[in-house]
Amino acid sequence: WQIKGLASACLVHPLLCTMRSPDSARARQWLLALMLLAMQLAAGKVLIVGDSNAEFSGTSLASFCKGAVVKNAGVASTTAVQWTSTEDLLGQIGSDECGGTPDYIWLSIGGNDYMETECTSSVANIAAKITASINAVKQKAPRAKILMTGYCMPMAAESEDSQCNSPGKFKPLMDALKQAADGDSSVTLVDSQEACGGSASKWSESKYFMDAIHLNNRGYCKLFTQAGVQTALGCEAASYDCEAVDCKTPGFDQHCGEATFESCEACCAPGSGPADNAKGTPDSGLADSAKVAGVSSLLLLLLLPAVIAI
Numbered sequence: 001w002q003i004k005g006l007a008s009a010c011l012v013h014p015l016l017c018t019m020r021s022p023d024s025a026r027a028r029q030w031l032l033a034l035m036l037l038a039m040q041l042a043a044g045k046v047l048i049v050g051d052s053n054a055e056f057s058g059t060s061l062a063s064f065c066k067g068a069v070v071k072n073a074g075v076a077s078t079t080a081v082q083w084t085s086t087e088d089l090l091g092q093i094g095s096d097e098c099g100g101t102p103d104y105i106w107l108s109i110g111g112n113d114y115m116e117t118e119c120t121s122s123v124a125n126i127a128a129k130i131t132a133s134i135n136a137v138k139q140k141a142p143r144a145k146i147l148m149t150g151y152c153m154p155m156a157a158e159s160e161d162s163q164c165n166s167p168g169k170f171k172p173l174m175d176a177l178k179q180a181a182d183g184d185s186s187v188t189l190v191d192s193q194e195a196c197g198g199s200a201s202k203w204s205e206s207k208y209f210m211d212a213i214h215l216n217n218r219g220y221c222k223l224f225t226q227a228g229v230q231t232a233l234g235c236e237a238a239s240y241d242c243e244a245v246d247c248k249t250p251g252f253d254q255h256c257g258e259a260t261f262e263s264c265e266a267c268c269a270p271g272s273g274p275a276d277n278a279k280g281t282p283d284s285g286l287a288d289s290a291k292v293a294g295v296s297s298l299l300l301l302l303l304l305p306a307v308i309a310i
Contacts, residue, residue, distance in 0.1 A: 044234050045069050045099050047144070049092075049137060050083065050108030052076035053151055055259060056210075057220050059251025061106065064224035065235035071099040073257035079116070080109040080126075080133040088258065093140035098256040104233050105144045107187075109133050110180075111151055111213075114173040118163035126176035134184055146187045147232045149223060150177045153198030154213040155206045167201050174200075190228035197222075207247075216267045217249040218242055 046061060046068045048054045054074025062070040073092040083089055092098045093105070110130045114121055134146065150173070157165040164170065174193055181189035196219050198204030208219030215223065221242035223229070247268040252261050 044103040045071070045101075046104045046106060046233060047093060047098055047102035047141075048072040048074050048106050048108075050074050050106075051078050051112050052214060052260075053111060054106065054108040055255065055257075055261070056214050056249065056252075056264070058217075058249045058264070059254055060217050060220040060249050061224055063245075063250065064221050064240060065230065065233050066238040067236040068104075068233060069099065071102075071256045072251065072254070072259075073098050074108065074255070075258050076260045077112060078109075079112045080129040081113060083107075083109055083133040084129070084136045090136055090140055092257045093137060095256070102141055102144045105137060105141060105146045106233070107134065107137060107146050107148050108151075109148075110173060110177055114170075114176070115158070115164055119169040119172070120163070121172065123172045123175045123179060126173060127179040130176060130180035131183060134180060134187060138186065145232070146184075147229065148177060148181055148187060148189045149192045149226075149229060150174055150189065151192060151213075152196035152208065152215060152219060152223060153193045153200075153202070153204045155196075155198070155204045155209045156212045158212045167198065167203055171200060188228070188232040190226055190232065192223055192226065195222045195226055210247075210249075210264070210267045215249075216247040216264075218245055218247050220249060221245050 044067065046065070048057060048061065048070065051074065055072065055076045057074070058072065059070055061072075062068055073089075075089060078086075078089065094101050110126055113129050114126050137146065138144075151170075153167055153170065154164075170193070174191065178189060178191070181187045193200060196204035196208040196215070208215060208222055210216040221240060225240045225242065229235075249264045249267050252259070252264050
């Protein structure tokens with residue numbers, strides 16, 4: 001493929017606008033191609049926002065989305081309502097502490113709003129709360145692409161007396177998430193209720209959870225390696241064996257928001273499997289992200305002198 005004309009060159013970098021000599025056309029084409037490649041290699045910045053599903057993911061997304069630079073501002077027990085009007089929460093979006101302006105936001109909300117009603121709230125009510133939160137988040141980062149995944153179907157009811165006591169009770173929540181996402185073209189929803197072995201009529205498998213509703217690292221692997229999630233976040237091509245990763249979620253001590261936990265002692269609950277069978281280190285994704293960002297930045301720096309010289 002080719003990029004023709006100075007107007008196209010200017011879109012890539014203003015310095016390329018100075019290449020007006022016919023003799024520089026071929027060099028311009030090569031440099032444009034190389035600079036675009038470097039830009040494509042640059043890791044996208046992902047900010048994690050929302051409830052315990054968000055906070056308890058730690059830095060696992062960096063391990064399961066190659067090339068992503070991840071910051072986690074999730075806060076357990078928070079609701080969509082709180083992520084609509086609480087400045088202490090919303091203020092983390094775009095803050096220096098949380099990595100500045102994000103390219104992507106993984107937004108996990110709605111579960112607490114629904115479950116605090118014992119799974120009796122209407123689809124319309126929950127969808128309205130989720131929509132309001134989406135709008136509030138967009139005001140803080142209007143150019144960021146928003147990903148919502150909903151939730152893996154839980155592995156069981158949260159307690160014996162819970163009214164959220166069957167997989168079917170969670171259908172209104174899933175429908176509300178879809179309704180809210182369908183109403184906003186800037187939001188991508190990847191339905192994840194089957195990602196951890198469950199379905200609309202079956203509980204998920206216990207090995208992916210640290211308790212009835214919260215995922216362990218293996219569960220987050222299943223969540224984040226879904227094709228729709230990988231595409232939505234621009235993850236680089238990679239293969240993952242979720243059955244072989246450590247069940248202990250990394251990065252609880254690296255939150256940029258108001259974290260409620262600093263470690264994950266319960267991550268490897270009964271059913272999770274051994275904690276020491278990981279292939280590679282839990283934070284290997286972070287290392288890969290740093291390498292990719294460093295290589296792409298170096299490539300751009302090396303190219304700029306050549307651009308100026310033409």
